[in-house]
Amino acid sequence: MSSGIENEAKGDEKVITTMCNSHCGGCCMLKVHVREGVITRVETDDGVEPQLRACLKGRAYRQRVYAPDRLLYPLRRIGERGEGKCERISWDEALETVAGELTRVKDTYGSEAIFVQQSAGDIVSLNNPLPIMKVLSLAGGFSTSWGLYSFEQAVYAELATLGTLDGSGRDDILNSRLIILWACDPESTVAHTNTTWYLTQAKEKGIKIVTVDPRYTDTAAVFSDQWIPIVPGTDCAMMIAMAYVMIKENLQDQDFLDTYTLGFDQFKAYVVGDEDGIPKTPQWAEAITSVQASTIELLAREYATIKPAALITGIGPGRTAYGEQYHRAALTLAAMTGNIGRSGGSAGVKSWMSVSTLPALKKGVLMMDVPNPVVKGFPSDLKTFLPARAKFYKGVGNVVTAKVPDALLRGKAGGYPADYKMLFIVNTNFPNQYLNLNKAVAALRKMEFVVTLEQFMTPGAKWADIVLPTCTFMERNDVTESERLTYFGFQNKCIEPLGESKSHFQIAKELAAKLGLSQFKDMTDEGVLRDVVVKGSAISDYDNFKKNPVYRVYPVDRPYVAFRKQIEDPENNPFPTPSGKIEIYSQQLADLNDPSLPPVPKYIIAWESPRDPLTQKYPLQLITLHPRRRAHTQGETIPWLRETQVQGVQLNPADAMPRGIANGEIVKVFNDRGATILPAIVTKRIKKGVVAILEGAWYNPDENGVDRGGGPNVLTKDVPSPGGGYVTNSCLVQVEKA
Ligand code: SF4
Numbered sequence: 001m002s003s004g005i006e007n008e009a010k011g012d013e014k015v016i017t018t019m020c021n022s023h024c025g026g027c028c029m030l031k032v033h034v035r036e037g038v039i040t041r042v043e044t045d046d047g048v049e050p051q052l053r054a055c056l057k058g059r060a061y062r063q064r065v066y067a068p069d070r071l072l073y074p075l076r077r078i079g080e081r082g083e084g085k086c087e088r089i090s091w092d093e094a095l096e097t098v099a100g101e102l103t104r105v106k107d108t109y110g111s112e113a114i115f116v117q118q119s120a121g122d123i124v125s126l127n128n129p130l131p132i133m134k135v136l137s138l139a140g141g142f143s144t145s146w147g148l149y150s151f152e153q154a155v156y157a158e159l160a161t162l163g164t165l166d167g168s169g170r171d172d173i174l175n176s177r178l179i180i181l182w183a184c185d186p187e188s189t190v191a192h193t194n195t196t197w198y199l200t201q202a203k204e205k206g207i208k209i210v211t212v213d214p215r216y217t218d219t220a221a222v223f224s225d226q227w228i229p230i231v232p233g234t235d236c237a238m239m240i241a242m243a244y245v246m247i248k249e250n251l252q253d254q255d256f257l258d259t260y261t262l263g264f265d266q267f268k269a270y271v272v273g274d275e276d277g278i279p280k281t282p283q284w285a286e287a288i289t290s291v292q293a294s295t296i297e298l299l300a301r302e303y304a305t306i307k308p309a310a311l312i313t314g315i316g317p318g319r320t321a322y323g324e325q326y327h328r329a330a331l332t333l334a335a336m337t338g339n340i341g342r343s344g345g346s347a348g349v350k351s352w353m354s355v356s357t358l359p360a361l362k363k364g365v366l367m368m369d370v371p372n373p374v375v376k377g378f379p380s381d382l383k384t385f386l387p388a389r390a391k392f393y394k395g396v397g398n399v400v401t402a403k404v405p406d407a408l409l410r411g412k413a414g415g416y417p418a419d420y421k422m423l424f425i426v427n428t429n430f431p432n433q434y435l436n437l438n439k440a441v442a443a444l445r446k447m448e449f450v451v452t453l454e455q456f457m458t459p460g461a462k463w464a465d466i467v468l469p470t471c472t473f474m475e476r477n478d479v480t481e482s483e484r485l486t487y488f489g490f491q492n493k494c495i496e497p498l499g500e501s502k503s504h505f506q507i508a509k510e511l512a513a514k515l516g517l518s519q520f521k522d523m524t525d526e527g528v529l530r531d532v533v534v535k536g537s538a539i540s541d542y543d544n545f546k547k548n549p550v551y552r553v554y555p556v557d558r559p560y561v562a563f564r565k566q567i568e569d570p571e572n573n574p575f576p577t578p579s580g581k582i583e584i585y586s587q588q589l590a591d592l593n594d595p596s597l598p599p600v601p602k603y604i605i606a607w608e609s610p611r612d613p614l615t616q617k618y619p620l621q622l623i624t625l626h627p628r629r630r631a632h633t634q635g636e637t638i639p640w641l642r643e644t645q646v647q648g649v650q651l652n653p654a655d656a657m658p659r660g661i662a663n664g665e666i667v668k669v670f671n672d673r674g675a676t677i678l679p680a681i682v683t684k685r686i687k688k689g690v691v692a693i694l695e696g697a698w699y700n701p702d703e704n705g706v707d708r709g710g711g712p713n714v715l716t717k718d719v720p721s722p723g724g725g726y727v728t729n730s731c732l733v734q735v736e737k738a
Pocket of ligand 1: 020021022023024025026027028053054055056057058059190193631
């Protein structure tokens with residue numbers, strides 16, 4: 001089935017349909033008007049419903065393609081690292097320099113001294129970091145990291161509890177009778193294409209919507225019938241108290257628990273206090289979360305009795321010191337209410353649906369058929385091992401992402417597998433997006449050579465010795481997919497690459513040639529997309545897919561329901577856990593004998609939370625938000641996007657007044673790790689004691705190392721959660737007038 005939308009010609013203007021997937025979780029349609037090789041206008045889907053309508057980032061993409069500050073030629077650093085002073089050089093010289101440094105570092109220190117730090121960037125099948133990684137694998141290998149920046153805690157929880165990663169389609173919320181948006185703000189962050197469109201319809205249908213969040217979000221303002229403010233990092237305590245109410249009032253779906261789950265009784269013993277003498281009552285939770293006991297009781301009763309109900313878990317509460325417990329508790333509540341595997345039920349999960357749902361595109365095939373000789377087996381610091389997880393991460397990398405700056409800085413002396421000398425950056429803004437950013441900067445100073453692929457002179461590019469300019473997705477072909485709606489999209493090339501910018505694939509090919517590798521010589525992007533990525537997948541007609549660039553795997557009137565077959569036919573479809581059931585109690589976790597990863601979900605007091613003695617010095621809790629105006633750091637300099645949101649720090653009037661801070665005043669947010677300067681946004685829409693900053697602002701240090709860019713990562717702590725997740729939302733700060 002396809003969207004039926006074809007590329008069309010209007011006089012001397014062509015309208016080319018392509019798909020945006022700018023690492024925001026979305027996958028939206030763009031109709032790009034091109035005249036004489038120049039993009040004149042960008043529209044979005046206006047065809048049959050459900051339209052895949054783009055957000056303002058997609059609609060402003062023409063400004064990004066033609067941005068005056070776009071990098072169009074290879075650059076060599078001529079100033080100090082971090083200054084951003086560069087000179088134009090040829091591709092030949094740039095790639096010879098990179099190939100020469102790769103060879104020098106390998107010959108001098110061994111391949112493990114080459115560290116590739118990468119992330120997703122645009123979520124696509126070909127022009128991602130994998131072709132570069134394949135070339136480097138063929139050239140002897142490299143060190144790299146493992147672990148997702150965004151929701152590693154959710155991955156951990158879901159693999160431990162469900163044995164796999166899967167989630168229902170967003171469109172299935174229309175079959176819910178209650179929607180709980182737990183720290184989920186799609187009005188600002190999109191949180192997958194069309195989420196707000198489905199919420200709009202849900203509201204029109206009279207489905208009750210509840211938001212649990214420290215902030216009165218735009219989503220809460222537009223859609224929610226109820227806002228429940230909560231102390232950040234205490235979400236798990238509230239969920240466990242909800243379980244207490246259900247147990248005490250015998251509201252749990254016992255048949256579901258008996259049939260599909262393992263270990264409810266052990267969880268119950270913890271919840272009612274048989275295990276530790278502390279009943280996890282709503283009053284117990286009120287003292288921790290600040291949510292009134294009566295509110296917790298009411299939500300627990302509603303979630304247990306209004307069926308089906310969707311618990312949509314955002315990822316912010318997971319990015320806390322023990323965030324795995326929040327996701328494990330959400331999955332347990334979904335099981336207690338019988339909302340797993342049922343239409344309208346959601347499943348309390350965060351992760352992708354595509355892992356087990358979408359008939360595979362051969363995404364990553366270019367990488368997987370060439371093992372990286374440096375990284376064998378399991379990550380060496382994956383101490384919190386689970387078999388399902390080890391399979392997920394087998395051979396991926398040696399260093400957990402949260403510790404990359406520390407690893408680069410300290411190497412073997414810090415207990416890491418190697419001393420790192422060369423940093424190869426692909427699709428990540430290092431140091432900008434790294435915890436304890438000042439440590440990442442120190443690591444950059446230590447590197448003998450740094451190379452990056454970039455489109456703009458980002459903070460990361462300013463530290464590089466060689467910058468290789470990449471083209472945008474409008475300048476090359478690729479295949480993408482939706483995370484929460486079951487379709488694939490074709491990214492059609494709309495114009496030739498600007499200047500001398502090149503696609504990731506082309507850069508990999510040319511680097512391979514400089515390294516004397518012949519494997520890529522005859523490959524073309526179209527050839528790889530047709531014969532490697534798409535061939536053998538659910539898409540049988542590549543040319544038709546290119547012409548009609550939305551391929552729906554499931555009909556729009558039959559939303560995908562995760563785990564339906566495990567629930568409808570459990571005998572023949574066990575969950576892929578050791579027991580074949582949903583593991584509320586996990587023996588794998590019990591075997592770890594690690595109190596920070598208990599066998600049943602438990603509330604664990606986070607470090608740098610209101611109960612930390614550090615609050616004497618730094619009394620405010622910092623949380624970081626995904627911006628509307630950027631996709632992480634992408635789009636920071638685009639004028640239309642900058643107009644839409646102030647890069648400020650949100651704080652409650654009750655916190656602003658004693659500090660003499662007025663709305664709009666420039667303030668300093670600081671702790672022992674660093675300081676950032678930005679305007680105050682004084683608003684009652686954030687809980688007292690909490691401050692919030694948009695992540696992704698470009699690091700702009702002054703002569704004292706204070707970030708004038710207003711980003712939060714000079715403040716965050718570079719300690720992973722027990723399961724290896726990024727911890728951005730356990731962070732104490734102080735705020736004062738600048
Ligand atoms: S940035 Fe994300 S939400 Fe916006 S148009 Fe692109 S894919 Fe869609």
